[in-house]
Amino acid sequence: xxxxxxxxxxxxxxxxxxxxxxxxxxxxxxxxxxxxxxxxxxxxxxxxxxxxxxxxxxxxxxxxxxxxxxxxxxxxxxxxxxxxxxxxxxxxxxxxxxxxxxxxxxxxxxxxxxxxxxxxxxxxxxxxxxxxxxxxxxxxxxxxxxxxxxxxxxxxxxxxxxxxxxxxxxxxxxxxxxxxxxxxxxxxxxxxxxxxxxxxxxxxxxxxxxxxxxxxxxxxxx
Ligand code: SF4
Numbered sequence: 001x002x003x004x005x006x007x008x009x010x011x012x013x014x015x016x017x018x019x020x021x022x023x024x025x026x027x028x029x030x031x032x033x034x035x036x037x038x039x040x041x042x043x044x045x046x047x048x049x050x051x052x053x054x055x056x057x058x059x060x061x062x063x064x065x066x067x068x069x070x071x072x073x074x075x076x077x078x079x080x081x082x083x084x085x086x087x088x089x090x091x092x093x094x095x096x097x098x099x100x101x102x103x104x105x106x107x108x109x110x111x112x113x114x115x116x117x118x119x120x121x122x123x124x125x126x127x128x129x130x131x132x133x134x135x136x137x138x139x140x141x142x143x144x145x146x147x148x149x150x151x152x153x154x155x156x157x158x159x160x161x162x163x164x165x166x167x168x169x170x171x172x173x174x175x176x177x178x179x180x181x182x183x184x185x186x187x188x189x190x191x192x193x194x195x196x197x198x199x200x201x202x203x204x205x206x207x208x209x210x211x212x213x214x215x216x217x218x219x220x221x222x
Contacts, residue, residue: 009163009218016164019216020180023162026212027192034188034195036142038062043118043143044110045069048078050138051103051130052093064092075107075116102130122147134170141187149177150190154197161201161219 013019027034037058038049045065053061068089072078078086087100106128110116119125120143125136137148149155151170155177159165165176181189200207208214208221 006218009220013163013216013218016162017180019162020164021182023213023216024181024185024189024192026216027196028188030212031192031195031199034191036138036191039065041069042073044073044075046142047106047118047128047131047139048072048103050135051106052090052099054099054135055095056093061093064090075110078104078107079111098130105129106131118143120145137174141190144187146187149174149181149186151177152190152194153203154194155190157203158193158197158201161206161217162213163218 038046038053039062040046040049048068049061049065052064071089083100083104086104087096090096090099090103093099109128110118114124118139120140122133122136122140125131125139126133131139133148134150134152137146137150140147141150151159151174156168156170156173159173159177160168164180165173167173167176177189178186196213197203200211201213206219206221208217211217211220214220214222
């Protein structure tokens with residue numbers, strides 16, 4: 001896209017600080033059902049689901065956990081079987097060796113340091129083996145205490161298209177979003193972008209004429 005065109009488009013829609021509230025409100029109205037797609041019944045199941053979701057789809061994770069969670073309930077259960085057995089049980093999510101090792105390491109730490117419970121603070125969550133910032137952010141948000149903003153591929157693409165960031169690195173994008181998205185919406189905002197990215201602002205074919213953000217988006221094409 002030519003630089004002058006981008007500048008023109010940014011001028012047309014106005015500064016991001018003025019656009020962010022209507023963007024959030026319209027997305028809330030449009031995607032009232034936006035929520036995490038992973039299925040879980042407890043904090044431990046949430047943590048395991050998010051750890052399994054790396055490099056695969058939520059649908060795939062749900063398929064695996066529907067039987068996995070019948071067998072494994074408490075952190076101790078993941079350590080009561082040989083690692084190879086856990087690997088077999090999560091095989092279909094891919095990267096099963098790494099994931100099994102990370103889950104067992106994490107469960108051991110939950111038992112040793114957190115009384116078998118999932119901690120809420122981001123700095124505690126990222127200490128768990130195999131739990132990176134994105135996983136920690138997802139878990140903290142779902143536990144009702146978002147301390148950051150989850151940046152996945154949809155959040156990155158939409159934040160860039162909507163002119164909310166010029167960055168490409170997820171950590172820098174998150175910092176830009178934290179400056180403008182109201183704190184109360186940090187947990188929901190990624191889900192809104194993910195839903196919008198799947199339904200309307202699709203990677204290869206954004207449906208701009210049908211988009212509720214048309215007049216607020218510098219990348220709009222009609
Ligand atoms: S107007 Fe187009 S590019 Fe902008 S958010 Fe909507 S679908 Fe995406």
